[in-house]
Amino acid sequence: MQTLKVIKIGGNIIDDEQALHHFLEGFSKIKGPKILVHGGGKLATKLANQMGVEVKMTNGRRITDADTLDIITMVYAGKINKNIVAKLQANQCNAIGFSGADGNAIVSEKRPVKDIDYGFVGDVLKVNTNTLEVLLNNQVTPVFCAITHDENGQLFNTNADTIASELAIGFAKIFKTELYYCFEKNGVLQNVNDDDSVIENINSENYKTLINEGIIADGMLPKLNNCFHAIKHNVHKVCIGKPEMLFSLNTKHTTIQA
Amino acid sequence: MQTLKVIKIGGNIIDDEQALHHFLEGFSKIKGPKILVHGGGKLATKLANQMGVEVKMTNGRRITDADTLDIITMVYAGKINKNIVAKLQANQCNAIGFSGADGNAIVSEKRPVKDIDYGFVGDVLKVNTNTLEVLLNNQVTPVFCAITHDENGQLFNTNADTIASELAIGFAKIFKTELYYCFEKNGVLQNVNDDDSVIENINSENYKTLINEGIIADGMLPKLNNCFHAIKHNVHKVCIGKPEMLFSLNTKHTTIQA
Numbered sequence: 321m322q323t324l325k326v327i328k329i330g331g332n333i334i335d336d337e338q339a340l341h342h343f344l345e346g347f348s349k350i351k352g353p354k355i356l357v358h359g360g361g362k363l364a365t366k367l368a369n370q371m372g373v374e375v376k377m378t379n380g381r382r383i384t385d386a387d388t389l390d391i392i393t394m395v396y397a398g399k400i401n402k403n404i405v406a407k408l409q410a411n412q413c414n415a416i417g418f419s420g421a422d423g424n425a426i427v428s429e430k431r432p433v434k435d436i437d438y439g440f441v442g443d444v445l446k447v448n449t450n451t452l453e454v455l456l457n458n459q460v461t462p463v464f465c466a467i468t469h470d471e472n473g474q475l476f477n478t479n480a481d482t483i484a485s486e487l488a489i490g491f492a493k494i495f496k497t498e499l500y501y502c503f504e505k506n507g508v509l510q511n512v513n514d515d516d517s518v519i520e521n522i523n524s525e526n527y528k529t530l531i532n533e534g535i536i537a538d539g540m541l542p543k544l545n546n547c548f549h550a551i552k553h554n555v556h557k558v559c560i561g562k563p564e565m566l567f568s569l570n571t572k573h574t575t576i577q578a
Numbered sequence: 579m580q581t582l583k584v585i586k587i588g589g590n591i592i593d594d595e596q597a598l599h600h601f602l603e604g605f606s607k608i609k610g611p612k613i614l615v616h617g618g619g620k621l622a623t624k625l626a627n628q629m630g631v632e633v634k635m636t637n638g639r640r641i642t643d644a645d646t647l648d649i650i651t652m653v654y655a656g657k658i659n660k661n662i663v664a665k666l667q668a669n670q671c672n673a674i675g676f677s678g679a680d681g682n683a684i685v686s687e688k689r690p691v692k693d694i695d696y697g698f699v700g701d702v703l704k705v706n707t708n709t710l711e712v713l714l715n716n717q718v719t720p721v722f723c724a725i726t727h728d729e730n731g732q733l734f735n736t737n738a739d740t741i742a743s744e745l746a747i748g749f750a751k752i753f754k755t756e757l758y759y760c761f762e763k764n765g766v767l768q769n770v771n772d773d774d775s776v777i778e779n780i781n782s783e784n785y786k787t788l789i790n791e792g793i794i795a796d797g798m799l800p801k802l803n804n805c806f807h808a809i810k811h812n813v814h815k816v817c818i819g820k821p822e823m824l825f826s827l828n829t830k831h832t833t834i835q836a
Contacts, residue, residue: 410731
């Protein structure tokens with residue numbers, strides 16, 4: 321079984337032109353089938369401010385109304401995605417930009433309203449691998465932004481970490497899939513202020529302890545839930561760390577184990 | 579040789595939600611390989627106004643500076659393209675959105691500066707059919723916005739009519755290609771105020787007469803130059819008219835002949 325790498329990059333790379341340039345150079349050299357998933361960074365908030373569109377928050381979480389969905393579609397699928405694709409082409413990596421609507425790749429449904437109506441936020445229902453597999457087999461690299469659709473013409477804002485894990489899971493029947501979450505730290509840290517205090521292995525057992533001790537909290541919780549979700553659904557390898565973990569074997573990072 | 583239809587729609591359809599919905603329903607039912615090319619409509623100007631970005635004109639033509647290119651990339655490749663793709667999926671047409679950077683499909687160079695520097699405007703150099711052909715053979719419909727790239731990481735604003743004709747020409751070695759320009763009139767009109775006065779056939783001979791008589795002028799000139807360029811480069815059929823010409827055989831339209 322061939323290996324497929326699904327690699328997610330976040331705002332810290334997207335928002336830093338030099339870092340993005342450097343990452344895409346390295347990414348282009350990775351051999352074999354690969355998929356890139358990118359977050360949005362601060363550009364969407366900047367555009368919303370420029371356009372005078374109010375950023376609506378409830379309990380600290382952003383609500384995606386119709387105007388916000390338009391902004392996200394413009395920034396994520398337009399500006400960021402197309403610039404990444406153009407830069408990959410410049411590095412001889414034949415990329416095609418994707419939202420979940422393209423090739424009907426990722427189908428989602430509107431997040432059910434319980435206490436809060438998040439608006440146009442989609443929870444993933446299904447990954448369709450057919451068209452993507454044809455492209456991967458033709459040495460084409462899909463580049464995903466964090467937008468999905470409902471097969472009825474509606475686009476949805478969807479968490480980029482979730483898109484990465486669902487793609488890795490969806491392809492696990494065809495490839496030996498590896499999932500890499502790149503962010504600004506060397507991995508999950510024992511001490512948030514010490515970038516060398518990487519917890520190199522997390523399994524379902526020490527995970528509980530780390531949560532109870534408050535070492536894993538806040539934004540790391542949903543990220544690690546995505547990791548365990550992937551590992552439990554036949555993804556072969558899940559890693560969290562700086563992008564350098566992809567390019568240099570002796571870069572510290574966290575590996576998630578079953 | 580199989581027939582490939584390349585169909586271009588302009589602002590009059592993009593800007594009218596009902597018209598776009600109706601068009602995409604009909605387009606989805608067209609059998610065989612097909613490519614959709616869409617213009618931008620008024621949304622880019624609207625966004626520029628909202629963002630306070632000045633629209634720079636020289637001799638009546640828009641100059642694409644870096645801010646304008648960003649806006650065009652957001653609106654054309656983001657909002658318009660992804661909404662069209664999602665609506666085609668809702669009509670069981672498996673579409674993938676493309677700029678010229680995606681799949682390295684359309685390579686251009688910055689328009690040379692003579693009297694005017696148009697900024698980030700690209701003239702098409704080459705169409706790469708390889709990746710697109712794989713998709714067409716897998717019943718996938720590429721949907722192109724009017725953006726190209728230079729293979730060095732730079733995106734360019736490019737005329738949508740030109741993109742359509744260059745795609746039709748590029749595929750003429752593989753398919754029997756047909757090129758359809760859909761706009762708000764029934765075709766080239768003898769009398770601009772009479773939508774029934776369609777000139778049903780234009781060839782290189784009566785074309786000159788029509789120009790000399792001032793019947794073909796202004797915006798119709800570059801459109802017809804694209805048509806003749808296509809016909810001279812092995813495109814099998816070139817038509818101009820309302821979208822209905824695609825769906826109903828007895829709809830009046832203009833056909834361009836060698």
